[in-house]
Amino acid sequence: MPVITNIYDLKRLHKRRTPKMFYDYCESGSWTEQTFRENVTDFDKIRLRQRIAVNMEGRSTATQMIGQDVAMPVALAPVGLTGMQRADGEIKAARAAEKFGVPFTLSTMSICSIEDVAENTEKPFWFQVYTLKDDDFMRRLLDRAKDANCSAIVITVDLQIMGQRHKDLKNGLSAPPKLTPKSIADMVTKVAWGLEMLGTKRRFFGNIVGHAKGVTDPSSLSSWTAEAFDPALDWDRIATLRRMWDGKVILKGILDVEDAKRAAEIGADAIVVSNHGGRQLDGALSSIRMLEQIVEAVGDKVEVHLDSGIRSGQDVLKAVAMGAKGTYIGRAFVHGLGAMGEAGVTKALEVIHKELDVSMALCGRRDIKEVDRDILLVPEDFAGRWA
Ligand code: GLV
Numbered sequence: 001m002p003v004i005t006n007i008y009d010l011k012r013l014h015k016r017r018t019p020k021m022f023y024d025y026c027e028s029g030s031w032t033e034q035t036f037r038e039n040v041t042d043f044d045k046i047r048l049r050q051r052i053a054v055n056m057e058g059r060s061t062a063t064q065m066i067g068q069d070v071a072m073p074v075a076l077a078p079v080g081l082t083g084m085q086r087a088d089g090e091i092k093a094a095r096a097a098e099k100f101g102v103p104f105t106l107s108t109m110s111i112c113s114i115e116d117v118a119e120n121t122e123k124p125f126w127f128q129v130y131t132l133k134d135d136d137f138m139r140r141l142l143d144r145a146k147d148a149n150c151s152a153i154v155i156t157v158d159l160q161i162m163g164q165r166h167k168d169l170k171n172g173l174s175a176p177p178k179l180t181p182k183s184i185a186d187m188v189t190k191v192a193w194g195l196e197m198l199g200t201k202r203r204f205f206g207n208i209v210g211h212a213k214g215v216t217d218p219s220s221l222s223s224w225t226a227e228a229f230d231p232a233l234d235w236d237r238i239a240t241l242r243r244m245w246d247g248k249v250i251l252k253g254i255l256d257v258e259d260a261k262r263a264a265e266i267g268a269d270a271i272v273v274s275n276h277g278g279r280q281l282d283g284a285l286s287s288i289r290m291l292e293q294i295v296e297a298v299g300d301k302v303e304v305h306l307d308s309g310i311r312s313g314q315d316v317l318k319a320v321a322m323g324a325k326g327t328y329i330g331r332a333f334v335h336g337l338g339a340m341g342e343a344g345v346t347k348a349l350e351v352i353h354k355e356l357d358v359s360m361a362l363c364g365r366r367d368i369k370e371v372d373r374d375i376l377l378v379p380e381d382f383a384g385r386w387a
Helices: 007-017 020-026 034-045 089-100 114-119 135-147 166-171 181-187 191-198 221-228 235-243 257-265 287-298 313-321 331-362
Strands: 063-065 068-070 074-076 126-129 152-156 248-254 270-273 303-306 326-329
Touching (some): 020 331, 034 287, 074 331, 089 331, 152 235, 235 248, 257 287
Parallel strands (some): 074 326, 152 248, 248 270
């Protein structure tokens, strides 16, 4: 087993072991990828304050997200096509998450279905839904999530239409992959991936195929998005969707103070400050830059979480110190999955946990619940004066 010391080690293996169209799907942002890049580089601008002579014994990273105990304030984000990065990928990631004690969020655009994941795990997971036009399908999805004992739904509110990711068009992204000379030439170099894929029946969008009506090309993420997603989404509709689930609701994709206030008003249990990993509006500010002002505006009314840009435990620590009660990793766990399956997701979680724990200690804190803004050194113009 190669020595893995950080998420970028897993990323290198992921690239080597997974067909290009799926690696690229994970590792891309929309258009120029400016926001995708800045999500990461903006974390680097924040520094940590080194403190000494503080007893570091008995440390804890355990806390709660939406009232649920978590081993650290990190959940697995919903990522479409996870089961194409590795056969049965969603089941593998969900198992790693439950053993580690962090929430797993299943995407609507997963390969393994809600039922597949429920049958192969023991603890409740979270389910992500898009804002779809078809109320019937939406209701059935939520009923299926309820039957599968999902403990929260995460409504994605920043993807009624899809930001263009150039690589997906160039690669002809689909699930399962269409057989072209180019895709075959690539896949024959990914032997272990291919053998595992041949050994599973889960190669289609498991929540969609056989459940949604009138989808012209059920293997294409972009055509299903264009046909099924509700471009007319407004706050009334979001409030209706919120009422369709009588349990915890997380709204994912808030990047503006005014939107955060509306989300708090409609009774979301948590919001995720997110620009969809830089995959939607290219040119938007990074999530970490927007976090503090959103926490100031609504942090006493709704739990504020953050995704987009987290690649290390130091990033988690910075987000928590700025007021996030939880964070999500997407690419970081997918790199682990693509590299080494379930063991790789566990490794990604271990890496992040260790970085978080040691960095917290070196900042002079022993309990994640005591971490506050005082441990950070943030440049004066970090949030910026954008008018
Ligand atoms: C789906 O949510 C995507 O970003 O591809």
